Amino acid sequence: MLNVRIVFCVMFGLAYEAVAWESVVNYSLQPVFYNFNEDSLINSVSSVAEASDVVSDHLLEVSAWTQHLSLTTTMRHNVKSEVSQYDFTIKELMYTTDMADWEVSLGKKINSWGVGMAYRPLDILQAEDLLTTDHESQAGVNQISIERYGDTSSSGIYWAHLDKPINQTSLVLRYTQSEEQSDWQALLGYSKQCALQVGAGISYILTDALELHASTLFLSRYRKSLYLPSEPNNAPLSNTYSWKQVQFSEGGNGMIGGNYTWQNKHNLLFEYWHNSQAWTESQWSNHLQIIRRRLALQSVSNPVRIKADDLTASEEWVSQPYSVQNNFFYAISIKALA
Amino acid sequence: MKSILIASCSLVLNLCSAVYLYADTETQWLKVADSYRQSSDNFQVTTRVRLYKQQTLEKEKFYEVYTKPGQKSLVLFKSNAEKGQKVLMIADKFWMIMPKSRRPIRITPMQKLLGEASTGDIATIQWHDNYRAVTEPMQEINGQKVNILFLTAVRKGLSYQSIRLFLVPEKHQPIKAEFYTGSGKLLKKAEFVIGTKEGRERVSKMILTDEIDRGRITEVAYLKTRSHNLSNKFFNAQFLAQNRALVIQ
Numbered sequence: 001m002l003n004v005r006i007v008f009c010v011m012f013g014l015a016y017e018a019v020a021w022e023s024v025v026n027y028s029l030q031p032v033f034y035n036f037n038e039d040s041l042i043n044s045v046s047s048v049a050e051a052s053d054v055v056s057d058h059l060l061e062v063s064a065w066t067q068h069l070s071l072t073t074t075m076r077h078n079v080k081s082e083v084s085q086y087d088f089t090i091k092e093l094m095y096t097t098d099m100a101d102w103e104v105s106l107g108k109k110i111n112s113w114g115v116g117m118a119y120r121p122l123d124i125l126q127a128e129d130l131l132t133t134d135h136e137s138q139a140g141v142n143q144i145s146i147e148r149y150g151d152t153s154s155s156g157i158y159w160a161h162l163d164k165p166i167n168q169t170s171l172v173l174r175y176t177q178s179e180e181q182s183d184w185q186a187l188l189g190y191s192k193q194c195a196l197q198v199g200a201g202i203s204y205i206l207t208d209a210l211e212l213h214a215s216t217l218f219l220s221r222y223r224k225s226l227y228l229p230s231e232p233n234n235a236p237l238s239n240t241y242s243w244k245q246v247q248f249s250e251g252g253n254g255m256i257g258g259n260y261t262w263q264n265k266h267n268l269l270f271e272y273w274h275n276s277q278a279w280t281e282s283q284w285s286n287h288l289q290i291i292r293r294r295l296a297l298q299s300v301s302n303p304v305r306i307k308a309d310d311l312t313a314s315e316e317w318v319s320q321p322y323s324v325q326n327n328f329f330y331a332i333s334i335k336a337l338a
Numbered sequence: 339m340k341s342i343l344i345a346s347c348s349l350v351l352n353l354c355s356a357v358y359l360y361a362d363t364e365t366q367w368l369k370v371a372d373s374y375r376q377s378s379d380n381f382q383v384t385t386r387v388r389l390y391k392q393q394t395l396e397k398e399k400f401y402e403v404y405t406k407p408g409q410k411s412l413v414l415f416k417s418n419a420e421k422g423q424k425v426l427m428i429a430d431k432f433w434m435i436m437p438k439s440r441r442p443i444r445i446t447p448m449q450k451l452l453g454e455a456s457t458g459d460i461a462t463i464q465w466h467d468n469y470r471a472v473t474e475p476m477q478e479i480n481g482q483k484v485n486i487l488f489l490t491a492v493r494k495g496l497s498y499q500s501i502r503l504f505l506v507p508e509k510h511q512p513i514k515a516e517f518y519t520g521s522g523k524l525l526k527k528a529e530f531v532i533g534t535k536e537g538r539e540r541v542s543k544m545i546l547t548d549e550i551d552r553g554r555i556t557e558v559a560y561l562k563t564r565s566h567n568l569s570n571k572f573f574n575a576q577f578l579a580q581n582r583a584l585v586i587q
Binding site: 021022024063065066067070072092096110111112113114137149150151152154176178180182183203205207208209210211213259261262263265267 | 421422428430431437438439440441442443444445446447448449452494495570571573574575576577579580581582583
C-alpha cells in the first residue's frame with residue numbers, strides 16, 4: 001500500500017572565507033526511486049497521475065553572510081522520467097543592524113525556535129516539513145524583528161507575515177534563558193486568524209549522558225484541512241474542490257523526548273508528541289470511508305468527470321503539514337553529535 | 339602553661355600557613371603550566387587536528403577557537419565538510435550549532451567528549467580554574483626528574499574528571515598528561531611538544547593517544563595564537579545560531 005522511496009544523498013561542501021564575510025556552498029544529489037503501484041495511488045485515476053519511477057534532484061545551496069547581511073539561496077534541478085525543470089529560491093535575505101543594545105532585522109529570515117529534532121511545537125512561525133527528505137534549508141518568513149542578547153538570556157519581538165499554512169500576520173514575543181543544567185524558553189504569539197498562542201520549552205541535562213527536552217503550546221484557535229464534499233457521499237459525480245479549512249478552538253500541542261549517548265558513541269534520540277492540528281482517528285477514518293466509497297463508484301462512473309475531486313481526495317492529504325495526532329519518533333546513530 | 343599554649347598555637351598557625359603555601363604552590367605550578375598553552379584571557383587559536391588510525395592519517399580538520407574569561411570557549415569548525423558548525427562552551431554548559439538548523443542544541447558532556455576530536459581538547463580548558471591539584475612523588479622520565487600533579491575536577495561537566503600531569507621542575511612546563519574518567523578509567527595520554535611563539539616557549543602541539551580505541555592518535559597543533567576582543571554576544575548560544583560574520587576587533 002505504501003510507496004517505497006529510496007533516497008541516496010551525496011553531499012559535499014565548499015567554503016570560502018574573506019575577512020568580513022563568510023560563505024558556505026553545498027551541493028547535494030538526491031536520486032529518489034518510487035515504486036508506484038495501483039494501491040498506492042489511492043483512488044487516483046492512474047492515467048492522470050504521474051507515476052515516475054525515478055526522480056533526481058540536484059540541489060545547490062549558497063549561504064553568505066556579513067556582519068549585517070545574510071543570504072541563503074537554493075537552485076534545484078529536478079529531473080523526472082521525461083521532464084526537467086529548474087527552481088531558484090531565495091530562502092533568506094535579511095539585513096540586521098544594532099540600535100543601542102538591540103538588534104533590528106528586516107527581511108526574509110529563517111526562524112527555528114523549538115527544542116527537539118522532529119516535531120517542535122514552538123516553531124510557530126515556520127514548522128519543519130516532517131515528510132521531506134530534502135537536504136535544503138527551510139524558506140524564511142518575511143518579518144521585522146528586534147532582539148536583545150544578554151550573557152545567558154535573549155529576548156525578541158517578531159512581526160512576521162506568513163504564507164503557510166495560512167496567510168496571516170503574527171506578532172510574537174519570545175524569551176530564552178540558559179541555566180546551569182537547562183535551557184528554557186517561553187513565547188507568546190498573536191494573529192487575527194489564530195488568536196493567542198502561548199508556549200514554553202525546556203532542554204535539561206539530567207546526567208552526563210542523558211538530555212531530556214519538552215515543549216508545549218496552547219492555541220486558542222487553529223485550523224486544519226478536512227475533506228468535506230458538498231455532495232452526499234454516495235453521489236457518483238463530484239467535480240468540485242472539497243478540501244476546506246475548518247476552524248477549531250482551544251487546542252494543545254506537546255512534545256517530550258530525550259537523547260542518550262553511550263560511551264561506545266552510540267546515540268539514541270527518542271521523542272513523543274501530540275499535535276491537535278493533525279487529524280484525529282475519527283477524521284482519518286471518515287476520510288478513508290469517503291475514499292473507499294468513491295473508489296467503488298469509480299468502477300461504475302465516468303472517470304473523466306470525477307477525476308478532479310478524486311485527485312484532490314487522494315493526493316492532498318499527503319501534503320498536509322501534520323499526518324497523525326500522536327507520534328513516536330526514535331533515531332539510533334553510531335556517532336555522537338559533537 | 340601559658341608558654342605551652344602559645345607554642346601550641348604558634349605550631350598550629352605555622353602548620354596552617356605551610357599547608358596554605360603548599361596548596362598555593364600547586365596552583366602556581368598549574369598557572370605556569372597553563373601559560374604554556376595560552377597567551378592571555380581573550381585569545382584566539384587556529385588549531386589543526388590530525389586523526390591517525392594505525393599510523394595512517396585518516397582526517398585533517400581545522401578549527402578557530404576563541405576563549406574569554408569566565409570559562410567561555412567558542413569553537414568554529416573551519417574544514418570544508420564541517421564549515422558553519424560551532425560548539426559553545428561556558429563552564430559546564432555546551433551547545434552545538436549546525437549551519438542549517440538556526441537553533442542551538444544543548445549537548446551532554448558525553449556528546450562533547452565523544453566527538454572525533456573532543457572539543458574539550460581543542461578548546462584548551464584552563465587547568466588552574468577547573469582542577470584541584472595535589473603533588474605526587476617525583477618520577478624519572480628519560481633520565482629527567484619530573485614533578486607530578488594529580489588534578490581532580492572541581493566541576494562535574496569537564497571532559498576528564500582527573501588528570502595526572504607531568505611537569506619539568508622549576509619551569510613547570512607540561513611534558514605529558516594522563517586523562518581519566520570519573521571511575522578512574524584511563525581514557526587518553528597526551529604528550530606536549532614545546533615550540534617558540536611570540537618570543538617565549540609554548541605548547542605548539544599536543545599528541546593524544548586513545549587508550550580505549552587503540553591505534554588511534556589525535557594530533558592537535560596550535561598553529562597561530564593571538565589576542566581578540568570578540569563581542570560577548572558571540573558567546574550567547576541563541577545569537578550564534580544566527581548567521582553572522584564574526585567581527586574581530
